[in-house]
Amino acid sequence: MKKSKTKHHYIFIFLLIIAAIFFLYEEFGKEKKPKVTPRITKPDKKSEMVLPKPSRPKAAIIIDDLGSNKNAAKEVLDLKIPVTLSILPQQTYSAWVAEEGHRLEHDIIAHIPMEAEKSYKLGEGGLYIWMTDKEIAETLNKDILSIPHALGVSNHMGSAFTQDERAMQVLISELKKKKLFFLDSLTSPKSVGFNLARMQGITALNRDIFLDDKDDPSEIEAQWRKLIKIADKNGYAILLAHPRKNTIEFLQKTLQNNNQVAVVPISELVR
Numbered sequence: 001m002k003k004s005k006t007k008h009h010y011i012f013i014f015l016l017i018i019a020a021i022f023f024l025y026e027e028f029g030k031e032k033k034p035k036v037t038p039r040i041t042k043p044d045k046k047s048e049m050v051l052p053k054p055s056r057p058k059a060a061i062i063i064d065d066l067g068s069n070k071n072a073a074k075e076v077l078d079l080k081i082p083v084t085l086s087i088l089p090q091q092t093y094s095a096w097v098a099e100e101g102h103r104l105e106h107d108i109i110a111h112i113p114m115e116a117e118k119s120y121k122l123g124e125g126g127l128y129i130w131m132t133d134k135e136i137a138e139t140l141n142k143d144i145l146s147i148p149h150a151l152g153v154s155n156h157m158g159s160a161f162t163q164d165e166r167a168m169q170v171l172i173s174e175l176k177k178k179k180l181f182f183l184d185s186l187t188s189p190k191s192v193g194f195n196l197a198r199m200q201g202i203t204a205l206n207r208d209i210f211l212d213d214k215d216d217p218s219e220i221e222a223q224w225r226k227l228i229k230i231a232d233k234n235g236y237a238i239l240l241a242h243p244r245k246n247t248i249e250f251l252q253k254t255l256q257n258n259n260q261v262a263v264v265p266i267s268e269l270v271r
Helices: 002-032 070-077 094-103 133-145 165-178 193-199 217-234 245-256 266-270
Strands: 058-066 084-087 108-114 150-157 181-184 204-206 236-241
Touching (some): 058 108, 058 150, 058 217, 133 165, 181 193
Parallel strands (some): 181 204
């Protein structure tokens, strides 16, 4: 009888040990199981996003014929917009306008006088079709040296010169050596400048609009509207203007609250 009780006692202890082992195993397994993070539904970010407005088309405004009149240049600089200064070479104030414009972070280009179909007087630094290759190169280099910080070259007049392939080849070759771009003012629809520049691997641009070919406020406004249409279509446009009273007043008024185009330096279009 005593042996039977002892046997049952051992069995009971054995079962307790088994139960304890099982309990410990279950608890240990819980710690090993990865914790499940409750899923949180996030709001749809797309519904919260405000899509950016399409950027405005760009317009480069080039003010030509600077360098002979200091007061006219000051009026242009007082516009407080990033116009590009196109400076005639070897004029009384050519270097001053270039230095002051550069200090105020304007782009500078050399506005080189070139022979027109009509017999216009070009003044200092003019390029003519009758010049030899050497004479064209030497005159052009002297012109560019008179205008510090020049990034490129445009033509002042030049309806005859820009049609002459031989003369323009010389000019473009010199610009390539100096790593300058060419802006064709397109005073002639037959100009070969743009194509020759591209063929020689230098950056070339074409003028889109002359703002003040007619010095009349209503004509200036009409040309501005044409510029906006071109910029909207192509994403950018290039406008040439002059430091005249009606032109300056129009630009001051129009660009004060302008939301049609972003006025940029010409170098931004070159890039």
